[in-house]
Amino acid sequence: MSVARLGAFTAPDLPSLEGIRACVHCGICLPQCPTYRVLGEEMDSPRGRIYLMRAAAEERLEPTEAFARHMDLCLGCRACESACPAGVPFGALLEATRFQLARRGLSSEPRLLTRLIFAVFPHPGRMGLLLGALRLYQRSGLQRLVRASGLLRLAPRLAAMEALLPLVPPREPLPELIPARGGRRGRLGLLTGCVQRHLYPQVNRDTARLLSLAGWDVIVPREQGCCGALDLHGGRLGAFRRRARALAAQFAGDLDYVVTSAAGCGSAMKEYGHWLPEAAEVGALARRVRDVSQVLVDADLPLGRLETSVTYHDACHLAHGQKLRNEPRALLARVPGLRLVPLADSELCCGSAGVYNLVEPEMAERLLDMKISRILATGARVVAAANPGCLLQIAKGCRARGLDIEVVHPVELVARALPA
Amino acid sequence: MSLSPAAVKELQRILGPQGLVTTPEGRLVYECDMHTLYKGMPDAVALPTRTEQVQAVVDLCRRERVPVVPRGSGTGLIGGAMAPRGGVMVSLNRMDRILDIDLANRCATVQPGLINLWLTRAVSDRGYFFAPDPSSQMVSSIGGNVATNAGGPHCLKYGITTNHVLGLEMVTGRGELVRLGGKAMDRPGYDLTGAAVGSEGTFGLVTAITVRLLHAPEAVKTVLASFATIGEASETVSDIIAAGMIPAALEMLDAVIIRAINAGIGAGYPDRAGAVLLIELDGPTAEVEVQGERCAALCRRHRALEVRVAHDEAERALLWKGRKEAAGAVGRLTSSYLLQDAVVPRSKLPQIMREMETIAARHGVLIANVFHAGDGNLHPLICYDDRKPEELARAVRANEELLHACIELGGSVTGEHGVGVDKAENLTLQYSEADLNFMYRLRRVFDPDGIMNPGKLLPSHPACAEGFRPSRPVLPTGAWI
Ligand code: SF4
Ligand code: SF4
Numbered sequence: 001m002s003v004a005r006l007g008a009f010t011a012p013d014l015p016s017l018e019g020i021r022a023c024v025h026c027g028i029c030l031p032q033c034p035t036y037r038v039l040g041e042e043m044d045s046p047r048g049r050i051y052l053m054r055a056a057a058e059e060r061l062e063p064t065e066a067f068a069r070h071m072d073l074c075l076g077c078r079a080c081e082s083a084c085p086a087g088v089p090f091g092a093l094l095e096a097t098r099f100q101l102a103r104r105g106l107s108s109e110p111r112l113l114t115r116l117i118f119a120v121f122p123h124p125g126r127m128g129l130l131l132g133a134l135r136l137y138q139r140s141g142l143q144r145l146v147r148a149s150g151l152l153r154l155a156p157r158l159a160a161m162e163a164l165l166p167l168v169p170p171r172e173p174l175p176e177l178i179p180a181r182g183g184r185r186g187r188l189g190l191l192t193g194c195v196q197r198h199l200y201p202q203v204n205r206d207t208a209r210l211l212s213l214a215g216w217d218v219i220v221p222r223e224q225g226c227c228g229a230l231d232l233h234g235g236r237l238g239a240f241r242r243r244a245r246a247l248a249a250q251f252a253g254d255l256d257y258v259v260t261s262a263a264g265c266g267s268a269m270k271e272y273g274h275w276l277p278e279a280a281e282v283g284a285l286a287r288r289v290r291d292v293s294q295v296l297v298d299a300d301l302p303l304g305r306l307e308t309s310v311t312y313h314d315a316c317h318l319a320h321g322q323k324l325r326n327e328p329r330a331l332l333a334r335v336p337g338l339r340l341v342p343l344a345d346s347e348l349c350c351g352s353a354g355v356y357n358l359v360e361p362e363m364a365e366r367l368l369d370m371k372i373s374r375i376l377a378t379g380a381r382v383v384a385a386a387n388p389g390c391l392l393q394i395a396k397g398c399r400a401r402g403l404d405i406e407v408v409h410p411v412e413l414v415a416r417a418l419p420a
Numbered sequence: 421m422s423l424s425p426a427a428v429k430e431l432q433r434i435l436g437p438q439g440l441v442t443t444p445e446g447r448l449v450y451e452c453d454m455h456t457l458y459k460g461m462p463d464a465v466a467l468p469t470r471t472e473q474v475q476a477v478v479d480l481c482r483r484e485r486v487p488v489v490p491r492g493s494g495t496g497l498i499g500g501a502m503a504p505r506g507g508v509m510v511s512l513n514r515m516d517r518i519l520d521i522d523l524a525n526r527c528a529t530v531q532p533g534l535i536n537l538w539l540t541r542a543v544s545d546r547g548y549f550f551a552p553d554p555s556s557q558m559v560s561s562i563g564g565n566v567a568t569n570a571g572g573p574h575c576l577k578y579g580i581t582t583n584h585v586l587g588l589e590m591v592t593g594r595g596e597l598v599r600l601g602g603k604a605m606d607r608p609g610y611d612l613t614g615a616a617v618g619s620e621g622t623f624g625l626v627t628a629i630t631v632r633l634l635h636a637p638e639a640v641k642t643v644l645a646s647f648a649t650i651g652e653a654s655e656t657v658s659d660i661i662a663a664g665m666i667p668a669a670l671e672m673l674d675a676v677i678i679r680a681i682n683a684g685i686g687a688g689y690p691d692r693a694g695a696v697l698l699i700e701l702d703g704p705t706a707e708v709e710v711q712g713e714r715c716a717a718l719c720r721r722h723r724a725l726e727v728r729v730a731h732d733e734a735e736r737a738l739l740w741k742g743r744k745e746a747a748g749a750v751g752r753l754t755s756s757y758l759l760q761d762a763v764v765p766r767s768k769l770p771q772i773m774r775e776m777e778t779i780a781a782r783h784g785v786l787i788a789n790v791f792h793a794g795d796g797n798l799h800p801l802i803c804y805d806d807r808k809p810e811e812l813a814r815a816v817r818a819n820e821e822l823l824h825a826c827i828e829l830g831g832s833v834t835g836e837h838g839v840g841v842d843k844a845e846n847l848t849l850q851y852s853e854a855d856l857n858f859m860y861r862l863r864r865v866f867d868p869d870g871i872m873n874p875g876k877l878l879p880s881h882p883a884c885a886e887g888f889r890p891s892r893p894v895l896p897t898g899a900w901i
Contacts, residue, residue, distance in 0.1 A: 021755040025456050026748035027495040031535055040514040040533075041441060041493065046451035055448055066445045085684040086751025192766045270900060 007059040013237055015053055015096040019089045023050045029080035029090075034349045035073055038366050043070045046080030046090055053097055068106040071097055073363060075235045077316035077352040082347070091321070092274060098235025121194055121355070122226035122243065126193050128171065131198045135168040160361035164396050165199075172201050178208045178218040182300065185215035186256040191247075191269070193262035194226050196388040203388070206415035207261040207292050213418070214299035217257075221250045222340030227260075229268035229317075233354050237275065244272050248285045258285060261292040261411055263387035264354060280329045291318060292411055293327040293386065297334075305337040306417040311341060311380040312410070313320075313371070313394065314347045315387035328410050341378045344369070350385075352393035368397040375405065384410045423463040427484050431464060431508065434476045441465035450491065450509055451502055454556075454747075456756065457806075458499030458841050462489060462509035469514045471589070471627040471714050478625065479595040481508055487874050488593075490534060490621035492561030496568060497759050498840025500620050504875045510625055512563050518542055519628060527586055530631045532563025539631070541622070548633040551578040554836070555744040563626050569618030571836030573669035573743065576794040578634070580836060584618040589628035595869025603630055608783050615862070620838055621873040623866035638703035640668070641712045642730040642739060645719035646693035650674055650789070653695035654770040656722040657793040660676030660699070661766055663718065664709055669700040676753070677790040677801075684749030687742025688735075690726055697793065698743055704768060719838055746790045747801065753788065754803035756812075758819045761837040762826035766796035775825050776800060783818040785811075786869065797835030798826065824849070841878045847879050 006014045029046040030036050036045035043052070049070055055061035074094055081090045120126045137143050143162075146152065152159035174192070188211060192204045208218045228243035247269075251258050260266045272279075272286035310332060318324045325347075332340055351357050351367030371394060375383055385391055386409055395407040423431075431440050441447060442464050451461040463486070468474045481488045487507030494501050494511075503509055516533035523546060530539060536557040539550045553572035554560055560570070561612065566588070571580045578584075584815045587601035601613035616623050647653040653672055671795065673681070673696045689696055701711045717728045730736040742749075750757060764772045773789075780787045791799040800822060804815040823833060823846060833839075833846040846858065859878055866872070 022751045024748055024751040024757075025452065025454050026745075026751075026753070027454065027493055027556070028745060028748050030493060030559050039438075040516075041446070041465075041511075041697045043441070043443075043446045045449075047494075051449045052445060061445065061448065064445065066443050070445065085681075085686055085745035085748035088751070 007057040008062055009057060009100050013096050013099050015057065015093045015100070016089065017057055019093050020050060020054045020057055022086045022088045023047065023054070023084075024086050025051075026086070028085060029083045031077040032083040032347070034075055034077060034079065034351075034367050035347070035363065037370075038363060042414070044073055046084075049074060050088060050090070050093065053093060063101060063104065063106055064190060064401055065106060068101045068393055072100060073360060075316070075349050075351070075356055077349040077353055078320035079316065080347065080349060082320045085203060092271075095232055095235055095237070098233075099237045100235075102235045110111075122228070123194075127194055127198055131168050134165060135170070138165070138167060152220040155333045156361055157358060161358050163400065164357060164392050166392065166395055168199065169201055171198070172205070173222070173282060174204060174208055174220045176211045176220055176222055178220070180215050180217045181212050183215045184217070186215040187219060187254070189251040189255045189258040190218050190220045191224060191227065191258060191260040191262070191265055192220065193260060193265045193388060195392075196262045200388050200391060200409065203261055203409040203411060206409075206411045207259070208297075209418075210296055210301065210411060210415055211259065211292070213301060214296060216256075216295070219255065220254070224250045227265040227268050229264045230354050232268050232271070232275070241276055244282050245279060248272075248279070248282045251285060253281070254285065255288065257290045257295060258288050259290050259292055259295055261386065261409060262380070263291065263318035263322065264389060266291045268318035270322060291322060291324055291327070291386070293324060293331045296411075296414070297331045301334070301414070303414070303417045304419055306335050306413065307337040308413075309339045309341050309380040309381055310344040310382045310384050310413060311375060311378040312342060312346065313350065313383055313385040313390060315377070315385055315390045316347075316349050316353065318345050318386050328384075331414060332384060332410050338413065338417070341380045343378055344374045350390050350393045350397075352387075352389035354389060357393055364393070368393060372397045372401060372403070376403070382406045382408060382412060382413070384408055386410055422486055423508070424484065427480060427486070428464060430480055431466060431477065435466055435468060435478070439467045439469070441467065444860070450494070450511070453491070453494045453496040453499060453501040455497050455499045455759070455840070455842060458502055458504070460502045460504035461506070463506045465511055467511050467514050467715075471591070472819060474510065474512075474625050474627055475591045475595060477508060477510060477595055478591050478593070481871055482593070482595055482869055485549060485869060485871065488621075488625070488871050489873055490563075490567065490625050492564030492567070493535065493556075493559050495556040495560045496564060496840065497761065497837045498568070498842040500568065500838055500840035500873070500876055506534070507871075512625070515627065516561070522603070523548065523633070524636075525603055526634055527630055531549060531628060532626050533561050534564070536560055536562055536565055537584035544636070547636050549582070549636050550631060551575075551634050551735055552581045552584055555747065557744070562629055562631070566617050566626055566629055567620050568838030569836070570588050570838075571792070571797065573671050573792060575836070576670055576792065577668045577702075579664050581713070582614060584632045585617050585629060586612055586632060587630035588616055588626050590624045590626050592624035593869065593872040597627075601630070618838065620840065621865075621875045622863050622877050634754055637668075639705040639708040640700065640702045641708050641765055642736045643699040643701070643712060643715055643719075643727060644689070644730070644739060645697045645716070645724045645727045646690040647695045647697070647701065647722065647724055648693070648775045650695045651770055652722045652724075653697050654773050654793070655791055656697060656719055656724070657769055658767055659718050659722070659796065660715055663714065665714065667699050667711070667715070667794060668702040669698065669699040670792070671743055672696070672789065672791055672793035673698065673743070673746070674789040676786065676788040677750070680749040680752045680788065681742040682747050683743055683752045685742045687738050689739075689742060689832055693725060698739060743790070750788055750801050750803070754786070754805070756806040757788075757801040757803045758815050759837075760798060760800045760802065760819055760822055761834045761843075762798050762823050763835040764796045764798065764826050764829045764831040764833055765793065768829040768831070769793060769796060770865045772798065772826060772829060776822060779818050779821050779825070783814045785815050785818050787818070792835070795835070796831070841876055843880045844875075844877060
C-alpha cells in the first residue's frame with residue numbers, strides 16, 4: 001500500500017492523491033478563503049493551492065520557493081474545507097504538503113523566529129520562564145521604554161509579537177482534581193493548553209468550575225504536555241506524533257471525555273487518529289476529545305441574568321476544524337439577558353491562526369482589520385471567541401485602535417452568570 | 421513567451437507591483453476555468469483595480485497584438501476564461517465594488533468582479549434582490565454572468581441575465597471606453613447592451629454594469645417531490661407547464677446526483693428516489709398557496725412517492741444549497757466530467773431522457789443529471805477518469821451524440837453556460853453560414869484586430885484561424901434539386 005513517490009513528493013506522508021483529485025475546480029471555496037479575499041489572486045486561494053499540489057503530484061511542477069510561499073501564506077483555517085461540496089480534505093493536504101516542503105528546506109518562513117517559537121511555545125516549562133520574564137518586562141517600565149525607543153520598528157516580526165501580548169497574568173495552576181458538585185455525571189480530563197494556561201488562566205478556571213457544577217469530576221494532569229497543534233500546522237509531523245503519544249499517556253483511559261476550551265488544541269487532538277492510525281491509545285484519546293461547548297450546552301447550570309450584548313466570532317478550529325457552530329452560540333444563548341448579535345463574516349479568520357500572526361504579520365493585520373470593522377458594525381461591546389489565539393489577536397486589534405471592547409471566551413460569560 | 425520584456429515592464433508600470441502575475445506558479449493556476457479539460461496558460465495575468473488600468477492594458481495589447489482574455493471568478497463551464505493562445509489574462513475580480521444602489525429606480529451599478537450573491541445580500545434587508553441566480557452565484561462574478569448571459573434555476577420565471585442588465589460600461593477591443601444603455605428601460609438607438617451581454621469578452625472588457633433589482637416576492641413555497649423514475653418526473657414537468665403555471669424554479673435531480681449531494685452537503689434529499697423535482701413557487705401569498713396545491717396534485721397524479729413542502733427558511737436554504745452545489749458535490753463520485761448545457765423543447769423532456777439512457781448504456785458511461793427541467797435546459801454530467809484517455813474518448817462521444825439528439829428534437833446547443841471553446845464548433849449545427857458571417861462582422865466592429873478572447877464563441881474557419889468565413893458562391897436558384 002505504501003507508495004514511495006507521488007510526482008515531486010516522496011514518502012512518507014505523501015499528500016493524498018485521492019484528496020487532491022476530489023477537487024473539481026468549482027471555485028465555491030474562493031470567497032470563503034481569507035487570503036483570496038485579501039489578495040484576490042488564485043495562487044493564494046484554496047483551488048489554486050490544490051492545483052499547485054496537483055501539478056507537483058503530476059510532475060508538471062517542481063516545488064519552488066514561490067510554491068512554498070503560497071503554502072506558507074495559507075492560514076490553515078480550513079474555511080475552504082467547510083465550503084467544499086466535493087469533500088476535499090484541505091487541512092490534511094496542506095499539512096502533508098508543508099511536511100514535504102519542510103523536508104526539502106523549502107519554506108520561506110523566517111526560520112530563526114519560527115525556531116524560537118517552537119522551542120518555547122510547546123514546552124510548558126520554558127513558556128512559563130519566558131512569560132515570567134515578560135511579566136517583568138511589562139511591569140518594570142522596560143516595555144514603555146522599548147516602545148518609546150522605536151527599537152521595534154527594526155524588527156517587524158518581533159514587534160508583532162510584542163504588540164500581541166496582553167498583560168501577562170500571574171501563574172495560578174489549577175488543582176489536580178476539582179470534584180463534581182451536584183449530581184455526579186462522570187470524570188473528565190481537562191487539557192489546559194500551552195498558551196491558554198499562561199495567558200488566559202481564568203478561562204481554564206471558569207471551564208473547570210462550570211464542568212464541576214455540571215456534575216463532572218475534573219482531572220487536570222499536572223504534567224500535561226502540548227497537543228502538538230502548532231507542529232501539525234507547520235508540517236513538523238515527527239514532533240507532532242511524539243507529542244500526541246506523550247499526551248495520550250497523560251490522560252487515564254477511564255476518563256469519560258477529555259475536554260478543552262482551546263479550539264486549536266481540540267481540533268488537533270480530534271485528528272490524532274488520521275496521523276497515527278496504528279497507535280490505538282492515541283486514537284482512543286482522540287475519540288474522547290470534546291470542546292467545552294459540547295459538554296456544557298445542555299448541562300444543568302444555575303444561571304442568573306447577565307444583561308449584555310455579545311457578538312460571537314467563530315474560531316476557525318472550532319467552526320471549520322470541529323464543525324462546531326451551534327453549540328457555542330447555544331451555550332451563550334442560555335444565559336438569561338444575554339443578547340447575541342450576529343457578526344458579518346463571522347467565519348472569516350481573524351489572522352491569528354496559531355503563530356501565523358507572528359510569521360506573517362502583514363496578512364494577519366489586514367485580516368484583523370476586516371474583523372474589527374465587522375465587530376464595530378455590530379454595536380456590541382463584548383466579543384466572544386473560543387480560542388486563545390483569537391482572543392490575543394482580536395484584543396490586540398482593539399487595543400491598537402483604542403477601542404473599548406471586551407474580548408472574552410464564551411465560558412467566561414457563562415461563568416459570570418453563575419450565582420456568586 | 422509571446423510578451424516582449426518591454427511589454428511586461430509596461431504592464432508592471434500600469435498595474436503596479438501587486439497587479440501583475442508572471443511567475444510560472446501563478447500563471448499555471450489561471451490555465452483553466454471549471455472546465456478543466458481545456459487548458460491554456462496566459463503569459464501574464466493582470467489584476468486591475470481601476471478602469472483606466474483596464475483601458476491601458478487593452479491599448480498595450482492592441483499595440484503588441486497579443487490576446488486579451490477576461491476572467492472573473494473562473495467558474496465558467498465552457499473554457500471561456502483560459503488562454504489557448506497565451507497573452508494577457510485580465511482578471512477583474514479585484515474590481516468588486518458596488519458603485520451605486522438606486523432603489524427609487526430599482527437598479528444598482530456594480531463593478532464586474534462583484535460576486536453575484538453579494539449584490540442580493542447588500543439589498544435584501546431592504547426587500548430587494550438581483551434575480552439571475554446561476555448555481556455558482558455564491559462565487560461567480562456579475563461580470564462573468566454578463567459575459568456568458570448566465571441563467572439559473574429562477575430564470576424560468578424571471579428571465580436570464582440579459583433581461584436584468586440595463587447598461588454597461590465597456591473598454592472595447594479598440595481601447596475606447598463606451599457606455600451602452602443606461603438606467604432608463606427604453607433607450608434610443610441600437611440595443612447594444614443586448615448585443616454585448618453574452619459576448620464572452622469578444623467585444624471588450626466590461627468595467628461597470630447597471631442591473632435591475634426586483635422586489636422580493638411576498639411568499640415563497642418550495643416543494644420537493646420524489647418519483648420512482650425520471651420518466652414520471654419528466655411527465656409531471658410537462659403537465660405543470662401545460663397547466664399554465666410558471667413556477668419560479670422547476671429543477672430535476674436524478675438518483676446519481678442525489679447520492680452525491682447527500683454525501684457532500686447533507687441536504688437531506690430523499691435518497692431512495694429515482695428522480696426528484698424541486699419546485700419553487702413565489703408571488704402573492706394566496707396565489708402561491710393555490711399553485712402549491714395544484715402542483716402537489718399533479719405530482720401525485722404521476723405517482724409521486726412523496727411530496728414535501730419545506731417548512732421553514734432553513735430547510736429551503738439547505739435544499740437550494742444542495743441543488744446549487746451539485747456540480748461540486750459530483751467530485752464525490754468522479755474526478756472529472758463533461759457538463760453538457762443543451763436545451764430541448766420541454767415537451768420533449770421524457771423523450772430525451774429516454775434517449776440519454778440509451779446513449780449512456782451504449783458508451784458505458786455514468787451520467788448524473790441535475791437540471792432546469794422547467795425550461796428544458798439539460799445538464800448531464802458525463803463522468804470520466806482523466807487518467808484514462810479511452811474513458812475520456814467515450815465520454816466525448818456520448819456528449820456529442822447527446823448534443824445532436826437535442827438539436828434533432830428542435831433544441832439548442834447551449835442554454836445558459838455560453839459557448840467558449842467548448843461549443844464554438846457546435847454553432848454550425850444551429851446557425852447558417854450567413855448567420856455566422858454576420859456575427860463575425862459584428863465582432864470585428866468592436867475588435868478590429870481580433871485580440872479579444874480569440875478562439876472563443878465563434879467556430880474557427882479552416883482557411884483562417886479566425887475571421888470571416890468566406891461565403892460560398894451563391895448558386896442561381898433552381899440550379900440543382
Ligand atoms: S485553509 Fe484558509 S487560508 Fe488556507 S486555502 Fe483554505 S481557506 Fe484559504
Ligand atoms: S470547493 Fe472544493 S471542489 Fe470546489 S474548487 Fe474548492 S476545493 Fe475544489
